[in-house]
Amino acid sequence: MLTKFLIWRIKHVSNKNFVLFLGGIIGVIAGFAAVLLKETVHFIQHQLISEFSVESGNYYYIGFPLVGILITVAIAKWLLRERLGHGITQILYDISKNSGIIKRSKMYSRMITSAITVGFGGSVGLEAPIVVTGSAIGSNVGRLMHMNYKKRTLLIGCGAAGAISAIFNSPIAGVIFSMEVILADVTIAMFIPLLIASVTGALVSLTLLGDDVLFSFRLVDSFKASDTPYYILLGIICGLVSVYFTRMTYKIEGWIVKVKNVFGRAIVGGILLGLIIFLFPPIYGEGYNTIKLLLAGRELEILNTSLFFDEIDNVILVFGFIFCVILIKPIASALTIGSGGSGGIFAPSLFLGGVTGFFFAAVLNVITWGDVSTSNFTLVGMCGVMSGVLYAPLTAIFLIAEITSGYELFVPLMLVSAISFSTSSFFEKHSLYTKHLIEKGDLIQYDKDKQVLSQIDLTKIIETDLLQIPPKATLKELVDLVRVSKRNIFPVVNEKQELLGVVTLDDIRNVMFDREKQEKTMVKAYMHSPPASVSPHENMQSVMSKFEISGAWNLPVIDHGKYVGFLSKSRIFNTYRKKLIRSHQE
Template sequence: MKHESPLVKFLVWRIKHVSNRNFILILAGVTGLIAGSAAVTLKESVHFIQHQLTGNFNKEYENYFYIGFPLIGILLTVILSRYIIKEKIGHGITQILYDISKNGSIIKRSKMFSRMITSAITVGFGGSVGLEGPIVTTGSAIGSNVGRFVHLNAKKRTLLIGCGAAGAISAIFNSPVAGVIFSMEVILADVTIGMFIPLLIASVSGTLVSITLLGDDVLFSFKLVDSFKASDTPYYILLGMISGLVSVYFTRTTYKVESLIKKAKNYMGRGLIGGVLLGVIIFFFPPIYGEGYNTIKSLLAGNQMNILDTSLFFSEISNIWMVFIFMISVILVKPIASALTIGSGGSGGIFAPSLFLGGVTGYLFASMLNVITWGNVNVSTSNFTLVGMCGVMSGVLHAPLTAIFLIAEITSGYELFVPLMLVSAISFSTSSFFEKHSLYTKHLIESGDLIQYDKDRQVLSLIDLNKIIEKDLLKIHPNATLGELVDLVRISKRNIFPVVNEHQELLGVVTLDDIRNIMFDAEKQRDTIVKTYMHSPPAYISSHENMQSVMSKFELSGAWNLPVIDNGKYVGFLSKSRIFNTYRKKLIHHNQE
């Protein structure tokens, strides 16, 4: 005992004196504090870089700097991620969901700091993405590794991942309720009452760090100036529909552009192409530079002309319709810019781009409505800007409650709660009609790497198919005699015999029932060959298939045993009874955790 490490001594003391429930609450608070500190550090780092680069811009030459800075940021990020950190950069929250689903909620330790560094460079140099995704990844990694440090099981590590995400979001927006709901809607697919209290503690801890270190200097905040009018409800309904369609455009464009840019296999070449294209876009549309919150603040203040200040061609334009055309163009190219930033190797998230896109959409909708009705309608552009942010965020992230409470909290009131609920619900419904999954989960769900809200499928996904393939079945050559097969029957414990040729290709199967009536006939044993009685199995399985596909084949075929074939070669058999037995063990273990 004298050689025990301090950690082991602490864990032994903890087991004796601190209950599991209270220990989790303490860890939730610690995780929230660390995640909140990380969020503040990242936010301050990015704004410091941006101030150093753009603080003394000469407007006459500003656009030309916009071309170069994003390219430099992306290339620096690629070099750092590929050759120093040696970590693949992409949609961080997607990777977190994968780690929860497939890696037992174990997240690499390097992610506790890698995304902070890379996103600070990318966004600081003008990459058209946000900080929220990277800081959620950072907070989640902190939670996972805190859990690993004190030897928690996978289920409790998952809870701490959610705590880290909640603490990060609450700190960066000073929005504790939104932090909790984001964690429940996006990170944790199966939330129980027991999880709720730790999430609250972590979120409050993150907010306290933010208030203490930043005060009111949070990422984005706004004080409402206009009240909600019930007579505007029809326009909010229409905005909800438009926000949903914009969300679909954002999602599909992002996937398309990312897939195109990733066709460039050379990482530096991809970063160069993406950086140059992004610089060109920002050259013509400067509001797309960086996160875009300054643009939203200008629109909320009613200073729509400010977004043209640094525009190359529109700086002298005062015609409101030209401003509208410029805004429509910004809406169309923003998803392309965000996809280029992430797809070419930059580090960032889609949280801020969705808010930016929603804000511009809401402001444009309200302004055009006021203009085309010639004064007969006068809706609040600031209210519609905020509600538009909620709508597009709800549609893109498929997180309607997060969107509602985030906007409610950053406006320091619930005056807009009714239109926020209405637009969020309509946008989410519209978006879900065309895109069933969010940007975070679409790829994972389609590949079978993530299963949400289905306990049966979640447990099935835990089964490793390769570990339950049965390879003890005795093989027989198709030209072997019935007598040779009978000899195998005598020593085999199974009643299925795969018929395999010299190339290890499965030609069929023979069962004991197929030969039962003739197996003791001496003449037939001598003269009959095996392929006479073999038959094809009703379906084939690949060892690379997911368990949902495997169970579908068993259900459709009605078989209890199916052969496993890889690259045309016979591997073994899979039995439904063994799957059920393994499923039962996994379910018991899952519930015990």
């Protein structure tokens, strides 16, 4: 049935129109997935904490995150059989190294695991899991319809755009997020399917939920140009907070991964996370309810369900409480993901930015006896930290603009986003999503030459047809190999399959017909060490660097001390040329 449809499609529908149609379908599916995930998480949270006492500490906070992480780890290990971690990082890796092929299980795995993690209080967000879900839907629809790599990657972007659009009801931000974070090279032709996917995702969300999205707010205060110096200062602070968030995340995840047993890691991380949430309940889950309280001027209510409820009239303690939340939120998010939970840093960055913006404005009003808008600074702070953590300044600007249903704050949003991004990138060259991938050579951004080179699978171009010879063989035996070999390089390999050296035709040209030396001289007398060697697990940038430094045209491939074959620069160039031609044709 599918084959007949594909044949009909090729005859009657152009590739361009078909991709537009698929973009709309993917947007609809991603929209349904976003609605389902949001409703599931909120249902779990309502069942768990709706009856909590407002006026005292609730000890269930200690246990819920641990239970959620343990369940998540068990599902990931025994049912899904996959590692979770930062989902968007994995999507970028799949686009870069796996030809845009994303495992089918990711169409539902992150929805299940993140619903449990966040529902039980994990201090992460739903945006990354739903982006992974949408991207996986796009990839697998592309595979089903026999789309090539470039079209498949575009459909991954469509899934991401539809997911973000649906979960925030922000179609412009959905498109820009896909362009800034997921897709490295966007043309006008690619832009239209992203628009369609984003719009259909938003329409599904609006139809099923109305305005009941993750987060929305109507502006009550207008922007004052006289506040511009304060916004500049806020931009710098947001940039520094972003750096703190990124580095603390690396540090905590690096620490907790030292616990090798996955359930032991879940127990350690879950208990620590539970204690943090018990002391600071606003850190429970995504944290959007806390942001809503700050925007509504009900900041004292963030002490509800905490041990500090009786100190609600103590301004200094409230400020101290909020400052501690800023410091501890990155730790809580890193513990959630590092210990095996499922979620993303999208919501934590928005939460941290909102609390930072509110804290800055509140302290400013106390110090200067001023009347700056705490709600405006809260919103702009969200934009600033998101820009500095995700390295997606345009997404941050348009997301907050769409959330507030207007562009009243567009100027301060642009200003703070730019300053925060510049400050953060001064200290951290790459975003939290891309740093490890770029350092390993698994992701190349904004460099077409390196992008094409990175798509070459080194293991597929290793040449194994070179005839080997043992070191104690005679020159005559080597001459006999020369007669039947089509190559002029002969690896000298011992019985343990270790490469001892190489002999080239040039090395023996002057003596190969000397009968006396043929009988008496051994091969090892003529062998020499290669200028460098290559591992089959190296990235192509490292390999090409070795070719350039050594000046060689052929280098041996050694895997864990064992000889595998040779790598030829000419074969790499030939493969590169084919990849480049194919990418232009697509």
